[in-house]
Amino acid sequence: MLLEAERICVSYGKVSAIRDITIRVPEGKIVTIIGGNGAGKTTTLRAFSGLVPLRSGEIRFLGKRIDGMSADKIVAHGIAHVPEGRRIFPNMTVEENLRTGAFLRRDHAAVEKDLADVFARFPRLKERRGQRAQTMSGGEQQMLAIGRALMSDPRVLLMDEPSMGLAPVIVEEIAQIIEEINARGLSVVLVEQNAELALELADMAYVLETGNMALEGPAHELHDNEHVRAAYLGL
Amino acid sequence: MLDLLAQTGLNAVYAASYISLIAVGLVLIFGVMGVINFAHGELFMVGAYTVVALYADRHLPFLVAVAAGLVFVGLLGLVMERALFRPLRDNPLGGLVASIGFLMILQAVAVLGFGVRMVHVPPVTQEVIVFSDRIRLPVARLYVIVAAVVLLSGLWFFLKRTRFGWALRASAQDPEAAALQGISINQTARIAMFIGAALAGVAGALTAPLVSINPHMGHSVIVTAFIVIIVGGVGSLEGAVIASVVYAFVHTFVTTLYDGVIADIVGLSLMLLVLIIKPTGLFGSADRA
Secondary structure, eight states, X not given: OOEEEEEEEEEETTEEEEEEEEEEEOTTOEEEEEEOTTSSHHHHHHHHTXXXXXXXXXXXXXXXXXXXXXXXXXXXXXXXXXXXXXXXXXXXXXXXXXXXHTTXXXXXXXXXXXXXXXXXXXXXXXXXXXXXXXXSOHHHHHHHHHHHHHTTOOSEEEEEOTTTTOOHHHHHHHHHHHHHHHHTTOEEEEEESOHHHHHHHOSEEEEEEXXXXXXXXXXXXXXXXXXXXXXXXXO | OHHHHHHHHHHHHHHHHHHHHHHHHHHHHHHHHOOOOTTHHHHHHHHHHHHIXXXXXXXXXXXHHHHHHHHHHHHHHHHHIIIIITTTTTOHHHHXXXXXXXXXXXXXXXXXXXXXXXXXXXXXXXXXXXXXXXXXXXXXXXXXXXXXXXXXXXXXXXHHHSXXXXXXXXXXXXXXXXXXXXXXXXXXXXXXXHHHHHHHHHHHHHHGGGSOBOTTTHHHHHHHHHHHHHHHOTTOHHXXXXXXXXXXXXXHHHHHHSOHHHHHHHHHHHHHHHHHHOTTOSSOOSSOO
């Protein structure tokens, strides 16, 4: 297993956010976590990348425990996180944002190649490489956030609500990008409110409800599940 | 009249040089660590006393004393980061209060070591560049101007062209997103604190032969620096430099034409005016750095 969380619990002060969550991310697959507002999706992702401490449970990457490591150490293992709200560096240029994604890397030639790859994948980022990131549209900022995460040369990409606040045509584009990235062998953990999109893209799906694991299974099975259809797909 | 303008202009350029060294350091520390370092004026004071101890008392070369001031005060900054600001990271007000306590400790140590009396450092050079009968620039002041230009250009290059510079700016703009890129917040805090403190120390060391030195000299320095960074926009390094120049010119001209007290009043009024017209400062925005 590439990445796995085993019975993890996280709480903020006395308030428990997620309880006994177990998630497995196989190599090369897209795993999605869906659920309503406050279900604990973002918290789960933040636990993976070390932004919130676990109260109990374990997180392993290639069998090695990574819970308890600080966020900047976890990146070095090959886990990249595209955070909710994109969180690009507003006053840095597009290129500076991308190169900051490669902060830990020493393989300069490969970094230049990856930068060229990102520019090939997102031509608009190339056009705007010298522009300050905050001057770009929401969709472009989301592409920048994805590009920045790819620049760390990760094994797994954690994506938090990449479709949030974007026009449907841009969401379509982002979905295509996720499929392309995955086709190149990168595993993806996708947190989405847009369950329709998420279940379409994913191989495996987990449904969180108020901090508990409600359902799990192959994405196409959950797509046909009565409860999921009623609660998340509006069918 | 023209002579007077030119001479006062030169004086203002000198004042702008050391004020911007101090203000830029203060802004850098605030940007990366989110803490207002009230002890910044005392770091300037420690830099000046380093020159008293090494150059005036022990007769080491001036440049050696200045370099020692830069390094020593920079290391003092690292101590502050580790002992005060890191434990209080989630509590910006706590960091501010701790820095006020630290400034009192530094003042007390200076009093114990050197006494409360004014100290004067022998001039490094008596040479004066004479442009005309009434326009002169003491070479000692030229050193300060050159050093400020070199150091601030170096800082600009570091921030805009190196990966650690990007890391510093990234963690100033969004510490959590920076951590997700593998940037250690502890490391960027150390770098910012070392650079910020070292700039204050080197400003104190360079100006030591030109001012009277006492343990409480940091007070007027920090007030000036606060005015400058508020005018420039808290969090903007460019704003701090430009506001230093504006403030230095206004203050120096008013001092020359009227007197120093009125100049202080005008300086503070300038700050109030900026706060009324543009509360984020001339170059500030809601974002930092």
